[in-house]
Amino acid sequence: MPAKSEFDPKGLIHDSYHIEGITIEECRSIFVDWAISLADGAVAKEHLAALVAEYGHRDHPMTSVLVEGLGDVTAKGRRGGRAGRMKG
Numbered sequence: 001m002p003a004k005s006e007f008d009p010k011g012l013i014h015d016s017y018h019i020e021g022i023t024i025e026e027c028r029s030i031f032v033d034w035a036i037s038l039a040d041g042a043v044a045k046e047h048l049a050a051l052v053a054e055y056g057h058r059d060h061p062m063t064s065v066l067v068e069g070l071g072d073v074t075a076k077g078r079r080g081g082r083a084g085r086m087k088g
Contacts, residue, residue: 007050010037016062017055024061031065045070 003011012034016027038047048069056063 007047008034010034012037013051013055013062013066017058017060022061024064027060027062027065030062031069 003014005011005014008014010033012030016022016030019026038044048066052063052066052070055066
């Protein structure tokens, strides 16, 4: 996959793999920038799957972020507001 592609139009993900000493927090920030840069404004599973297929074999913080992105996002934990304070 070239530096810029249909799945990484600005080459942000590609470039993140070439930043020495990058942290997972920095990768998450780059991931958000990448998601915003997509033409349709939505992160599609096929975009992430293509990026994981290209970069997933690398031991890198961005790989972890991409794989997390493929997982289902489910809200867990305490409910806020009145519903969180009510017992039962």
